[in-house]
Amino acid sequence: MSILEPALAQKLIDKTARLFEYNINVMNDKGIIIASKDASRVGDFHEVAYNMLSGTLVSGVVKENQKFLGTKPGVNLFIDYKSKHVGVICVTGNPDTVQVFAEMIKTFMEAMLEYELQVEGERRRKDKTEQFLHYLLSEENIDVAVASTMANDLGITKDLLRTCVIIKYNADYSAKKIVQALTGIEDYSHQDIITVARNGEIIVFKSINLKFPEAIKEYKDTIEEYISKFIKKLPDEYDENEFSFFVGSLQNKINQYRGSYLHAQSLALQAKESDGIYFFNDHVLSYYRNLVTIKTYDNIFNVYDILFNEEDKKLITQAVEVLSRNNYNVVNSAKELYIHRNTLLFRLNKIKDVLNIDPIGNAADREFLNELAYYFSRK
The missing domain is CATH 3.30.450.40 (GAF domain)
Incomplete structure (x- = not known):
């Protein structure tokens, strides 16, 4: 040939x-x-x-x-x-x-x-598992028949509910020892698909071994418990604060597993902290925001960019980010901002007067203000 x-x-x-x-x-x-x-x-x-x-x-x-x-x-x-x-x-x-x-x-x-x-x-x-994952993750439109054959050859149930977990860690740590810890815990199943990426990250397609409705409801607890047991299996000199876990979307079709991987990957790029567990389902809005260009936002909100001065835009962005994290609870948000409750209310009232909206009492107004603040932060 x-x-x-x-x-x-x-x-x-x-x-x-x-x-x-x-x-x-x-x-x-x-x-x-x-x-x-x-x-x-x-x-x-x-x-x-x-x-x-x-x-x-x-x-x-x-x-x-x-x-x-x-x-x-x-x-x-x-x-x-x-x-x-x-x-x-x-x-x-x-x-x-x-x-x-x-x-x-x-x-x-x-x-x-x-x-x-x-x-x-x-x-x-690559061994058969690596070939399988390479095929699933590198091909945008996989041939289900080919993927099914590879899965069958590995004894993998192809349409089991799984979620992708990307593990980042201190570069001085051994990937081999980390994989050994993952496969050494009682929660490990031969249905879990594990590989080491070229950049050293560990990619795990964790099977959720629960009945479907229960799995949807409990998967976060399942993953957190799995990670907790994994941490205990690591060598004593490995610091758990040197690990980050990015959990993608839930998928139960072999041709959709790549989506979970891409979602976990997107989450890893967005994360500001260097350790902890992050679930894609908690960051869906951020994912969609990243798919939209600033030009699209500018087409919607450009007139408001003229309406407020730079200091006002900075205060709005800061307040709305904290309010969103606290479900628009004014008391908790004021504490996080280290300002008096009345100061925060004054800022909100100013926004209400200028825009004729009520983000506290009206869900649609709240969504509008959230996106406006995000636009100001991107500008």
């Missing part, structure tokens, strides 16, 4: 094509065009590439007055991998113009080929 496969060659073409205006072709070791910026040329025989690879042609430069089967004017160069010619890359056009581009693309193509083959080699060397 040729190292330079059509799918890989086309992937390299697609990554390169947008950078250059010239057409690019890749030919395999048989002289067949296997990838091209011009899809109509795929499958054609390329005489110059064939003669270069067979050793009967020294130069790959083709000028206007030279005629070769399946070949247009341009520059043809070998694609080398581990000091062997594995194919030919061609950049069509006036050779004097495209020579430099062809050499640049050859270098880029060879580097990408080496990288892609290295990645592929690493993927193949």
